[in-house]
Amino acid sequence: MRFLFVFRSVEWIGVEYISASLKRAGHETDMAFEADLGGTFYFGSRSRTHGSIIEKVREFGPDMVLFSSTTQLFPWVKEVSRDIKEHFDIPILVGGIHATIQPEEVLSDDHIDMVCVGEGEEAIVELADRMQEEQDYSDTRNIWLKSENGLIKNPVRPLIRDLDELPFPDKDLFYKYGCFRKRAYVMATRGCPYNCPYCFNHQLKRIYKDTRSLYVRRRSVGSVIEELNGYRKRYGINSVHFYDDTFTLDEGWVMEFAERYGKEIGLPFYCLVRPDHVNERMIEALRKAGCVSMGMGIESGNDHVRNQVLKRNMSNEQILEAARIIKAQGIKLVTFNMFGFPGEDTDQMLDTMRINLDLRPDSLFTFIFYPFPGTDALRMAVEQGCIDDKSMEMIMNGEGGFQRESVLDHPYKGIAYNMKVILPLLNKMPRSTHDYFLKKWVFREHSGSLLSIISLVSLPFYSSWESWERAREQISMFKVRFTS
Numbered sequence: 001m002r003f004l005f006v007f008r009s010v011e012w013i014g015v016e017y018i019s020a021s022l023k024r025a026g027h028e029t030d031m032a033f034e035a036d037l038g039g040t041f042y043f044g045s046r047s048r049t050h051g052s053i054i055e056k057v058r059e060f061g062p063d064m065v066l067f068s069s070t071t072q073l074f075p076w077v078k079e080v081s082r083d084i085k086e087h088f089d090i091p092i093l094v095g096g097i098h099a100t101i102q103p104e105e106v107l108s109d110d111h112i113d114m115v116c117v118g119e120g121e122e123a124i125v126e127l128a129d130r131m132q133e134e135q136d137y138s139d140t141r142n143i144w145l146k147s148e149n150g151l152i153k154n155p156v157r158p159l160i161r162d163l164d165e166l167p168f169p170d171k172d173l174f175y176k177y178g179c180f181r182k183r184a185y186v187m188a189t190r191g192c193p194y195n196c197p198y199c200f201n202h203q204l205k206r207i208y209k210d211t212r213s214l215y216v217r218r219r220s221v222g223s224v225i226e227e228l229n230g231y232r233k234r235y236g237i238n239s240v241h242f243y244d245d246t247f248t249l250d251e252g253w254v255m256e257f258a259e260r261y262g263k264e265i266g267l268p269f270y271c272l273v274r275p276d277h278v279n280e281r282m283i284e285a286l287r288k289a290g291c292v293s294m295g296m297g298i299e300s301g302n303d304h305v306r307n308q309v310l311k312r313n314m315s316n317e318q319i320l321e322a323a324r325i326i327k328a329q330g331i332k333l334v335t336f337n338m339f340g341f342p343g344e345d346t347d348q349m350l351d352t353m354r355i356n357l358d359l360r361p362d363s364l365f366t367f368i369f370y371p372f373p374g375t376d377a378l379r380m381a382v383e384q385g386c387i388d389d390k391s392m393e394m395i396m397n398g399e400g401g402f403q404r405e406s407v408l409d410h411p412y413k414g415i416a417y418n419m420k421v422i423l424p425l426l427n428k429m430p431r432s433t434h435d436y437f438l439k440k441w442v443f444r445e446h447s448g449s450l451l452s453i454i455s456l457v458s459l460p461f462y463s464s465w466e467s468w469e470r471a472r473e474q475i476s477m478f479k480v481r482f483t484s
């Protein structure tokens, strides 16, 4: 069977794993790809020209078209599905986090035939095998599909317990589109034990609760090393970005990884940590292994917001101590922050500004709170009266995002946006200037163009190592897009 992935934005490991699993089972895959800054990255840009996708479908002749969709990508998925169905009579399946959380909503689109709920590697391969054998596939676990009698909603199968059994991701799919150059994106774990209400992990745990699955799973160190050695030979990689939700959950694994990675790979790498999973032993070992940059979610600098609203369960002291440990090792620290939570007042937002200006990360990312469909954060926003019908419709349609003014009915959304825009720049300015901005500037109304100019000027202050590599990848993707 021939499967064509249709995807937009940047390299996506989920797609690479499904493709590798299909290929291992003897099927053929290819991808139609639209390079873009929007969609997955929440900038909300839309492309209306899908000519090259239609051309690719014609050329490859797939038995099925597969999409992977985030919430923000879904409007594009609907547009392209409609265009494909205008030209071809081919089944279309949508997977990914949006289809997993909103399967009925996705299937309410006339042009989408099936949805894959949850982890897709085993489900899509079983579906493909059954289709190839011309068997009935209507009871394939994880797959929801339309039938004459309405929707068939199959239960999910247990999560894959041993991640080492999976084939290595099919990076060729994205490499030929210039999506990565010399940096490899890799995942050593799946799942996170925490339940932050704005993140998808608590939703996935609910979907899988009856399957008695182990939710947080970790590959063996040997498997990760083997994968990276393969990329070194095949693509000549010179750095690694670990995509794991929290890299330092298991100290024993981290120490074994650091020892082997340092000896056998030794390339500079980036990973994400939670402040309450940072200690000197692990961070020193990771630095010696090659870690040059670490991301750490602060989200809010206010104890009440962070712990009561966001359920992060960590103190300001833990955050400051984790930052101190990381910086003391000479690792570049990148923080992640959000403004505009339901019920958040301006003093609480200022606490987020202040904690960052205190610990002085090397760079930082700021976002506006965005409640994704089905999350506890959305429920909380509704309960607090911050969501009217129009905002709910926008959220369900994947409109709005982390980078723009809040979709909430929030009394301080303008101030939240000012803070989001100015913090990366302020972090690089002398301390003597901070008071003026914190007391005066953020409370004024500013023109949209001024805020856009500040955002542009701040770009170099976003993650130094990470963002420059990302920028080079974007340029290489667009070069391929406009020259091929």
Ligand code: SF4
Pocket: 192, 193, 194, 195, 196, 199, 200, 201, 202, 245, 246, 274, 297
């Ligand atoms: S710690 Fe991070 S990955 Fe885990 S649930 Fe919270 S936001 Fe999600």
